[in-house]
Amino acid sequence: MSQSDLIYRVADHVATVTINREDRRNSISPAAVSLFHEALDQALADDDVRVVCVTGAGEKAFCSGADLGGAMGADEESRRVFDSYARLISRLATFAKPTVARINGHCLAGGTGFMLACDIAIAKETARFGTPEVNVGLFPMMIGALIFRNVPRKRAMEMIMLGERLSAAQALEMGLVTRVVPDAELDAEVDKVLAALAAKSPIGMKIGKQAFAAAETMPLEAAVRFLAGKLAEVAATDDAREGITAFLEKRPPRFIGK
Numbered sequence: 001m002s003q004s005d006l007i008y009r010v011a012d013h014v015a016t017v018t019i020n021r022e023d024r025r026n027s028i029s030p031a032a033v034s035l036f037h038e039a040l041d042q043a044l045a046d047d048d049v050r051v052v053c054v055t056g057a058g059e060k061a062f063c064s065g066a067d068l069g070g071a072m073g074a075d076e077e078s079r080r081v082f083d084s085y086a087r088l089i090s091r092l093a094t095f096a097k098p099t100v101a102r103i104n105g106h107c108l109a110g111g112t113g114f115m116l117a118c119d120i121a122i123a124k125e126t127a128r129f130g131t132p133e134v135n136v137g138l139f140p141m142m143i144g145a146l147i148f149r150n151v152p153r154k155r156a157m158e159m160i161m162l163g164e165r166l167s168a169a170q171a172l173e174m175g176l177v178t179r180v181v182p183d184a185e186l187d188a189e190v191d192k193v194l195a196a197l198a199a200k201s202p203i204g205m206k207i208g209k210q211a212f213a214a215a216e217t218m219p220l221e222a223a224v225r226f227l228a229g230k231l232a233e234v235a236a237t238d239d240a241r242e243g244i245t246a247f248l249e250k251r252p253p254r255f256i257g258k
Helices: 030-045 078-091 110-117 131-138 153-161 168-174 183-198 204-213 220-235 240-250
Strands: 004-011 013-020 049-056 061-063 099-102 106-108 120-124 126-130 180-182
Touching: 004 030, 013 030, 030 078, 030 240, 049 061, 061 099, 061 110, 078 110, 099 110, 099 183, 106 110, 120 126, 120 168, 120 183, 126 168, 131 153, 168 180, 180 183, 204 240
Parallel strands: 013 049, 049 099, 061 106, 099 120, 106 126, 120 180
Antiparallel strands: 004 013
């Protein structure tokens, strides 16, 4: 897939989804949201894809949120667009394959939703973060479902209600991102993490991620017992047998995703 608002490519078991609106600081358009859904469909269906990387075009912005130049309101079309974005970050947060956000620049407003929905977020040190919606009379609604699952409530509310920008160091300390690296080292660090994830068992990752997503809303006892059952399930896979055999034979495992 290669469209004006989004680029999708696959190489070395990694599907890279690039928000391609550099001239608008990679703001999200309805077309980009729709194409993003299609990209996730392709990545999920393609057995060659083991990891998904989300990033923005250029070096200035990862994603600056919704395109405020478009229509926003309470009309039916606006509600449809908002719902499509909400479904997108929900899908990304529960995606069956590992996801990595490559934060190549400022990550603001709705872009925060994409970052929070990914399993791992790696940022360059000059990136800036924030939810400035309150500064224009709005409120970052949908990301509220994700942010409290990632960072302490009071820190999140301070960021949301003040609408101030945070440095990459502050984002790391807060828990918004998992790693911060010098700008020149971003690609090398991201590639290293992507390669490590792609080398893991696809079926093990799928069972594990889906199990954790389901257990998150369960009471403690139910969650532990549910996960015990899932451990038995993943232990019965061909990849688990291969992994244990490779460990005993002191060689790298050859996972096939079964």
